[in-house]
Each structure stands twice: as C-alpha cells, then as structure tokens.
Amino acid sequence: MDEREQNAINNPQVKRYATHTERAVICEVRIERPASQTQPVLESKPARAKSGAARTSAVVTGKVMGERDIAAVAKRQKVGKVFVQAGIYLFLTVVAITVLFPFYWMLISSFKSMAEYNLYTPTLWPKQFVWGNYLLAFTSDLNLGRLFLNTCYVGIVSTILSLIITVLSAYAFAKFEFRGKNALFAALLATMMIPGELFTVTNYMTVSTFKWTDTYRVLIVPFLVSVFYIYLLRQNFMQIPNELYLAAKVDGTSDFKYLWKVMIPLSAPTLISITILKMMGSWNSYIWPSLVTKKEHWLVTVGLRNSNVFTDAQGMVNYPAQMAAVMLVTLPLLLVFIFFRKYIMRGVSRSGIKG
Amino acid sequence: MEKRKNQWKAWIYLLPALVILLIFTVWPIINTVRMAFLEDYNALAEVGGTVFHFGFGNFTRVFNPYGGFLIALVNTVLLTVITVPISTMLALLIAVALNSIKPLRKIYQTIFFLPYVTNSIAIGMVFSAMFSIIGGGQGVRPDSWGLINSIIRAFGGDPINWVNSTINWGDGILARSRFANMCVLVIYIVWNALPFKILVLLGGLQNVNKQYYDAARVDGTSRARIFWRITVPLLSPMIAYVVITGFIGGFKEYTSVVGIFTDKMGPVGANIYTPKDNLNTMVGYIYQSLAASEGYASAAALILFVIIFAVTMVNMYVSKKRVHY
The missing domain is CATH 1.20.58 (Methane Monooxygenase Hydroxylase; Chain G, domain 1)
Structure with a gap:
C-alpha cells in the first residue's frame, strides 16, 4: 500500500463521503470542475x-x-x-x-x-558537450538498459493486473447489493490509515516463505490491490446513472458485458489516472525492491542509488556520469508529465503525497 | 431471486482483491502486532522451534538509548516539525500569488508542479551534487567547494560542509556539521513537498466564493487583513488537510535522506550509532532492525503507527475546533 492511499482517508472529500453518500457525489462533481471556470x-x-x-x-x-x-x-x-x-x-x-x-x-x-x-569555479554552461556520460550509464556496471527493462516489465504487468482487479472490485461495490457490503468497504477504507511499513515487516517474511525473493513476482503481487484506487473508481462508477444499467438489463445484457461496454469507457479518465500513477509508482519504488531483490531484478531507482559505479577507488564521485544516469531516470517521468498533466494533477489532488 | 443471484456474483468479482488483501494486508496487521509482543522474536528461530514469550521487551529494547531508535525519532520529529510549517506557509503564499495573476498562470503552475512527478531519490542525488564539496581530504585541498559553496563565497561567506564527511587537507579542516546536514534535508524536503500543497491550496482558493472579497473591497479592507480574515479561514479545511498529510509524510520520511546521503543515512564514514552523525529516520530504523529481529522491527512499526494515528487525531481535533467549514 502506498502513502497516497492512507492520506486519502484524511481528505476532506473522503471524510465527507464516509458519512453522507449523496453529498460526496456532489462533492466529487464539484471538484471535477475544470479550473478555468473559476475566476481569480x-x-x-x-x-x-x-x-x-x-x-x-x-x-x-x-x-x-x-x-x-x-x-x-x-x-x-x-x-x-x-x-x-x-x-x-x-x-x-x-x-x-x-x-x-x-x-x-x-x-x-x-x-x-x-x-x-571539478573546476574550482563551477561553470553554468558546459564548455564542451560530452556525450560519454550517457554512454557510461548503459555500458558500465550500472547497466541502465537492464534496469529500464526490469522496471517496464514490472510496471506494465502490475498495472494491467491491478486495473483488472480494481475494476472488478469497484464494480462489485458500486452496482451489486450483498450482505456486509458497507462493513467490508468501511474496513477497506480503514486499512488506508495504517502506514505501509507495518505491512512490510510481515510481507518480507511472507515472501521469503513463498520463496519469492529475487523474482519479478515479489515486486508485482503484494501491491496489486490498492484500496485507494478501488475507492476512486467506485466513486466514478456510482456517478453513472442506474437507468443505463436497468436499460441494459431489459435488453438482456450480461453484467460483465455492461461493465465492459458502458462502465469502463465512461470511466476512462479515472482509469488513465490510475494507470499513470501506478506506472510512476513502479518507476519510483525504492524500499521494497531494495529489500527483496538482488541486482538481477533491481528496478531503476534502486540501481541508481545503490550502484557504486560512480565512485572510484579514492572515493571521488564521478558526478557528471551520475547526473547523466539521473537525467535518464528523470526524463521519462517528465515526458509522461508533459503529455498527461491533466490526469496526473486530477489523481493527485484527491490523493496525497508521493507514492 | 435477482438479489440472491447477485450475492455470489459480487463475491466472485471481489475474490481476487480479497485474496491478495488477506495475505498482504490483513495477515500483516495481525502478525506484526503478534511479533511486537513476543520478546526478541526471530522468524528463523521460530521455524527452528524456539518458543517466544509474551512481553514488552521489544518496546523497552527499541527505546534503549544506544539502539538508534531515539536518534531516529528525534531526527524524524525535528524534520517534520520544521518542514511542515515552512512548506505550508510557502505554498499558501505561492497559491495566493498564483491566484491573483492571470497571464502566465498556467506556466507557473506547471513549473511548480514539476518536483512532484520526479523521483525523490534521483533528485536527492542532484541536491547532494549541488551541495557537496569536490575532492579534498587526506592532506589534499578540495578541487572545488561545490556549487552552493561557490555561491556563498561569491557573497563573501565561508564554505560550509553540507553533506560531506570531515575534510582535512593538512593546513585546514572543515568538520562535518549535523546542523548543515539537517539544513540540506529541510531544503530538499520543502522543495519536494511544495507541489502537492500548492495544488490543493490553489484548488481551494479557486472555489472560494468571490462575494466575500467583493464585500471586503467595498469596506476598503487591507490586503493583509483580507488574507488573514478571509483567505485563511475559508481555506482552513484545505490547510488542515495539507498539514495532516504533511505530518504523516514527515513521519514516514526516508527516501529523501537516502537520496542525499545514501542508505547509510549519513555523510560518508559517519557512524550510525553516534547521534552526532546519524541522520536516520524512523522508517529507516524499521528496515535496519529487520535484519536483527523481526520483533524489534514490528515494535518500531507499531510505535510509528501509534504516533501517526495520534498526530492525525490531534490534528483532526484541532481542525474541528478551529477549522471553518
């Protein structure tokens, strides 16, 4: 679980939801309003x-x-x-x-x-452009190419699986009536209060028991379910008028087909937000991967910080090479931000701090 | 009939999520509490057949003055108490300023949001590079005082050892300074915390009813008075939210320190057991003690949970009294 989820519970909107369902929906709608409609x-x-x-x-x-x-x-x-x-x-x-x-x-x-x-007076513009630093990031022991592949693999697989699980659960909470539904949902929301470190201690032992240490599985499975995403998507699903559902029923549409043909397309913006946040989560995750994997399965952030290729035998740090590697790790994030700014800011304003 | 049919259907839809939650969320909650109260618990030894007794030994041992937890606690509290007010005030100022301009607002907003989408370890390394002194030590003069120190020297100040270990170049010595280390951390954490706070506060400002300001304008209210009497009270739910999440994030601070100081949690060569050098945080302590005993780690994690819970409750209590909804 990441920090974002725990903080969501402190969000004024979430708190209000817990007591007054209808008001929460109104609240959500109010927040959806684009900034441009309001005046300075x-x-x-x-x-x-x-x-x-x-x-x-x-x-x-x-x-x-x-x-x-x-x-x-x-x-x-x-x-x-x-x-x-x-x-x-x-x-x-x-x-x-x-x-x-x-x-x-x-x-x-x-x-x-x-x-x-290393010049005594730092220069604010390179006197001569050196591309070798970037080459070093890929050819040296850091092996950034491998780290990128690992991270993309883990990110894509965990995003797809996580989306499937989130959509199914959110659909169950939004459209089905079953005994204990509200109690279960409240219990799920309550787990968002608990800091992730509390889970990590036991999860570390669990994955060792499963013999999952140093595999891709260990980086994917424990974080597949995010209560916060379920909550977010459920809110979205509940805004879709029930008349649509009843009409589909009259036409003999199955629940699953309705979910696939109506609910998912209508909630595309939220799903995109979840996808981006989840991918960024894999890109930025440090603590868990560094605990449970060795070099072969490292993700970018772990490799970047824990690799010692930037320090020579005398303890001198090769800062330019280090900065080139940092640049390569940061660039994809900036590109994603430029293209999906709207979705990121939307998801973030309702969530919390960095995940 | 329709209802009963849906009953089992709903559980099928929920099944994958519930299975994973049971293994990786519910079980950890139970097990962590259990381990915290079994003295000197060690998972490997338990598999080997050792029986552990119930007691508060893990907690007393965690609070052992030489164990490092107290240092981590002090560091974490210091960082939180310093950075949250600074970043909240700054974010509020920036949000109000952003809200009062029209041209270029989108551009500024985008720039201010940039730190959010970056990797906090990667940019921590950039901060570390900017503050560090290059070369030197063991009888050799530093090649360069580094970027920030060069700026300080340009204004006539003396170089400060921000992030390096003590540098001794024979005819001079620049000792490492815990105060300077903390300053770098505070600067970095504030830099990192601003985007989210600005986003939330600006969102709140844009929802404030304009009539309040029109009324104030008719009465000829001063700018400062408008800020304190209208903006702050009307924004108070957002401010409370930002402060609570700030406190929670602050108590879980870890990656910022790793970004700047590596997972040794201090300048190169710093001894993690001397309070003077150690920049460890509570989360860092939990991960380090995991190797020694799962019992200690669990106890420390429980303490962290209790602190976060208490801070949240206090914040909510204060908000209830002071926040204007």
Missing part, C-alpha cells in the same frame, strides 16, 4: 479600496477637484496596481527559478567532462 479573485483589493476612499474625498471637495485631478488619481491607482502585480510576478519568478534550478544543474552537469565539473 484576489486582484489588488487595496488599490481599489483606495480608489473608493479617493472618490469619497473627491465628492467632499467636489468643487475644487477637477476632471484632471480625477484622472491623476486614477493614474496613481493604476501605477500602484502595476507595482503590486510586478511584485507578485517577481516573487513567483524567484520561486520558479529555485524550483527549476536542480533540473538545470542536472542537465548541464550531465554534459560536462569530469575535469570541467
């Missing part, structure tokens, strides 16, 4: 407030104040507003640079030669 509201109130005051004084001293003075006041307000806006942009730009700088440093360092990186 904080536009320089003081400036306008001042204009109110100025106008009052203009009325009081109405005779003295001519049209030219009013124009001057308006101009002054405009200047004040511009100053405030400029300050806001300055602040945001400084923060943006701080946020972006590590990425920039990673990028330029990966193209430097080790000699240039």
Whole structure:
C-alpha cells in the first residue's frame, strides 16, 4: 500500500463521503470542475479600496477637484496596481527559478567532462558537450538498459493486473447489493490509515516463505490491490446513472458485458489516472525492491542509488556520469508529465503525497 | 431471486482483491502486532522451534538509548516539525500569488508542479551534487567547494560542509556539521513537498466564493487583513488537510535522506550509532532492525503507527475546533 492511499482517508472529500453518500457525489462533481471556470479573485483589493476612499474625498471637495485631478488619481491607482502585480510576478519568478534550478544543474552537469565539473569555479554552461556520460550509464556496471527493462516489465504487468482487479472490485461495490457490503468497504477504507511499513515487516517474511525473493513476482503481487484506487473508481462508477444499467438489463445484457461496454469507457479518465500513477509508482519504488531483490531484478531507482559505479577507488564521485544516469531516470517521468498533466494533477489532488 | 443471484456474483468479482488483501494486508496487521509482543522474536528461530514469550521487551529494547531508535525519532520529529510549517506557509503564499495573476498562470503552475512527478531519490542525488564539496581530504585541498559553496563565497561567506564527511587537507579542516546536514534535508524536503500543497491550496482558493472579497473591497479592507480574515479561514479545511498529510509524510520520511546521503543515512564514514552523525529516520530504523529481529522491527512499526494515528487525531481535533467549514 502506498502513502497516497492512507492520506486519502484524511481528505476532506473522503471524510465527507464516509458519512453522507449523496453529498460526496456532489462533492466529487464539484471538484471535477475544470479550473478555468473559476475566476481569480484576489486582484489588488487595496488599490481599489483606495480608489473608493479617493472618490469619497473627491465628492467632499467636489468643487475644487477637477476632471484632471480625477484622472491623476486614477493614474496613481493604476501605477500602484502595476507595482503590486510586478511584485507578485517577481516573487513567483524567484520561486520558479529555485524550483527549476536542480533540473538545470542536472542537465548541464550531465554534459560536462569530469575535469570541467571539478573546476574550482563551477561553470553554468558546459564548455564542451560530452556525450560519454550517457554512454557510461548503459555500458558500465550500472547497466541502465537492464534496469529500464526490469522496471517496464514490472510496471506494465502490475498495472494491467491491478486495473483488472480494481475494476472488478469497484464494480462489485458500486452496482451489486450483498450482505456486509458497507462493513467490508468501511474496513477497506480503514486499512488506508495504517502506514505501509507495518505491512512490510510481515510481507518480507511472507515472501521469503513463498520463496519469492529475487523474482519479478515479489515486486508485482503484494501491491496489486490498492484500496485507494478501488475507492476512486467506485466513486466514478456510482456517478453513472442506474437507468443505463436497468436499460441494459431489459435488453438482456450480461453484467460483465455492461461493465465492459458502458462502465469502463465512461470511466476512462479515472482509469488513465490510475494507470499513470501506478506506472510512476513502479518507476519510483525504492524500499521494497531494495529489500527483496538482488541486482538481477533491481528496478531503476534502486540501481541508481545503490550502484557504486560512480565512485572510484579514492572515493571521488564521478558526478557528471551520475547526473547523466539521473537525467535518464528523470526524463521519462517528465515526458509522461508533459503529455498527461491533466490526469496526473486530477489523481493527485484527491490523493496525497508521493507514492 | 435477482438479489440472491447477485450475492455470489459480487463475491466472485471481489475474490481476487480479497485474496491478495488477506495475505498482504490483513495477515500483516495481525502478525506484526503478534511479533511486537513476543520478546526478541526471530522468524528463523521460530521455524527452528524456539518458543517466544509474551512481553514488552521489544518496546523497552527499541527505546534503549544506544539502539538508534531515539536518534531516529528525534531526527524524524525535528524534520517534520520544521518542514511542515515552512512548506505550508510557502505554498499558501505561492497559491495566493498564483491566484491573483492571470497571464502566465498556467506556466507557473506547471513549473511548480514539476518536483512532484520526479523521483525523490534521483533528485536527492542532484541536491547532494549541488551541495557537496569536490575532492579534498587526506592532506589534499578540495578541487572545488561545490556549487552552493561557490555561491556563498561569491557573497563573501565561508564554505560550509553540507553533506560531506570531515575534510582535512593538512593546513585546514572543515568538520562535518549535523546542523548543515539537517539544513540540506529541510531544503530538499520543502522543495519536494511544495507541489502537492500548492495544488490543493490553489484548488481551494479557486472555489472560494468571490462575494466575500467583493464585500471586503467595498469596506476598503487591507490586503493583509483580507488574507488573514478571509483567505485563511475559508481555506482552513484545505490547510488542515495539507498539514495532516504533511505530518504523516514527515513521519514516514526516508527516501529523501537516502537520496542525499545514501542508505547509510549519513555523510560518508559517519557512524550510525553516534547521534552526532546519524541522520536516520524512523522508517529507516524499521528496515535496519529487520535484519536483527523481526520483533524489534514490528515494535518500531507499531510505535510509528501509534504516533501517526495520534498526530492525525490531534490534528483532526484541532481542525474541528478551529477549522471553518
């Protein structure tokens, strides 16, 4: 289980759901609304407030104040507003640079030669572009190609299986009536409160008993079920009007066909969110793989941190090579982010911190 | 009849999920509690036939001052208590600023969200590279003070040993500093925590009813007063949410430290058992003690759960009193 799931339970929306089903649905709908529909509201109130005051004084001293003075006041307000806006942009730009700088440093360092990186005064742009660092990531003992393959395999298999399991369970919770349904669902939600470390201790022993250590299975099976994803998809399924289901029944459609032909296509955005978050989860997972696998089955993050190819015998770190490897690990994530920004942000705003 | 038919159908749909949950979620909960209360429990020895007795020995042993758990606890609490307020305040400022501009907002929003989609270990290594001193030690002067120290020196400051072990180049020494180590961790954790908080708070701001601001504008309320009297109270559910998840995430901090300091949880050559060097966290302690005894690891995991649960409850209690819904 990842952190995201546990945090979901603290989400105001989730809490509200637990007590009032209908309200939760309304809540979800409200959250779905794209940001563009709402307007920014904080536009320089003081400036306008001042204009109110100025106008009052203009009325009081109405005779003295001519049209030219009013124009001057308006101009002054405009200047004040511009100053405030400029300050806001300055602040945001400084923060943006701080946020972006590590990425920039990673990028330029990966193209430097080790000699240039170690110069007394660091350079902010490579004097000469060196591609060898990237080559090193694949040819050296780090064997990034193998790590990529491992991670893609684990990511794809676990995403597909996890989607199947999630869809089936969410469908059962959303459309079927059976004894103990609400109690079971509440119990599932309650497990999201427990930190994953508590499971890891026993799971580590369980997988050793199963003799699964150092296989792909051990990286896939324990994380197939995510209560949070079931919850997310169930909410989505419940928004689909029941009339559709009844109409399908009248036409003699089987439950499974209805799920496949109606529910899944209608919930595609949520399914895409789940897919992306799950894939990113495999890409970023560190603790579990480093506990239960040896080098052959390492995933990218484990290899990146635990491999010692970047340090020479004297303890000198080959930072450019390291940064090239980091760059290669980060790039796919950034690409996914650029193409699926909407889905990621949607899933995240309802979930919690990094998984 | 329809209903009864659906009864078993539902369980079939649920079957795969329930089987996996039973093995990897329900059993661990039971077993971890069991192991925590069996003194010096060791799984291998149990298979060998050893019988363990019920007792609180694991807990007292975990709290042994030389065991490393207390250091980890102090580190974790420090990091959480420092980073959560800083990142929440900063995120609030950024969200309000973002909400008050129109052109370029989407671009800024995207930039601020970037740290979220990255790998926290990979970028931790970048931070480590930026802060570290290059070369030096064993009688050799460092090749370079590193990026951050070069910036500090450009402004006339002295280089600081942020992440390296003590560097002794013969006619000079730059000792490692736990305070500096913690600073780097705080900077990195805040950098990492901002995107999610900004996203949630900005989402909350955009749902605030504009009429409150219009009313304040008519009354000529100052910008600061609007912030404290309107924005903060109306956002308080979102702020409470962000603070609670921040605390939970903080108590589970581990990968940020690994990213910067490797899984040795400290600068190169640091001794994990001396409080001065050790940057271990509670989660780190759980994984390290797994090798010694599953009993200790279980006890530590239970303590972590109790702390997280307590913090969540306190937060919810405070929110109930203070949060304006």
